[in-house]
Amino acid sequence: MGQAQSSAENYEKQQQQHQQKQLIPGLPDEIAMDCLVRVPHQFHSNMKLVCRSWRTLIMHPSFYKERLRSGTAEHMVCLIQPLPILIPSPPQNETESP
């Protein structure tokens, strides 16, 4: 009887630990993945801070591939502007001229 109880407790503990390891507690990971790939890219930086497993998932190339596959990936335009360097650089001996 006592043993049965402790094994039931163990089972519950294991379930809890298992849930902690899931991306979204209570959902199978492949379903959680399907939810997460639907969130637009602009919110990913925020999602990366939720926990380690989300961070690893979102930064992994397979996450982007999954977004492509499910048609949730978005087109993006990036503008890159160089900033003037304000720190004086040490005098250089080599110049660009040959």
Added chain:
Amino acid sequence: MSNTSENPNPSSSSAKITLKTSDNELFEVEEAVAMKFCTVKQYFEDEKDNDVAARGSSTVIPLPNVHSAVLARLISYCKKLPQSNAVADNHEEEETKKKERKQYGTPGDLVDLISAANYLDFKEGLEFFNQALADHIQNKSVEYVRKFFGIKGDFEPHEEEKYREEYAWAFEGVDED
């Protein structure tokens, strides 16, 4: 209050199927609705093969992983399905759909609905509720997401601070809740 779902169109005499939930509630639903759940459909077809279909609606299909409260919501969603499943082709429609998805409550409710839809192999429902869950993550603070999904932040304090600084701009303008 009865849990038996009522037929909105009394003149139709479509067959009914009885579903039994984990808390032993019986739901009598139209065959067309029940067949959206592939798990039920499969069960029903297997029964047919076993030649028990002659019993017709007296067959009770047990759903040991689905609670009555969840099943009731899934069935009501199912009934609205034809109009809500149209592909949104413009912004306005997308907004309407978003509002519709918002009606399905907190992330906790959605997790239950998604689990049930997954168990029942109810594809349209799964897609709809997954999107509803994704809507919930958008524009929310890290704390909100952790709290509502019961996720523990497992970064070291210095790590978290570093990552937050990286994306300080990203935390401007998130919703309060």
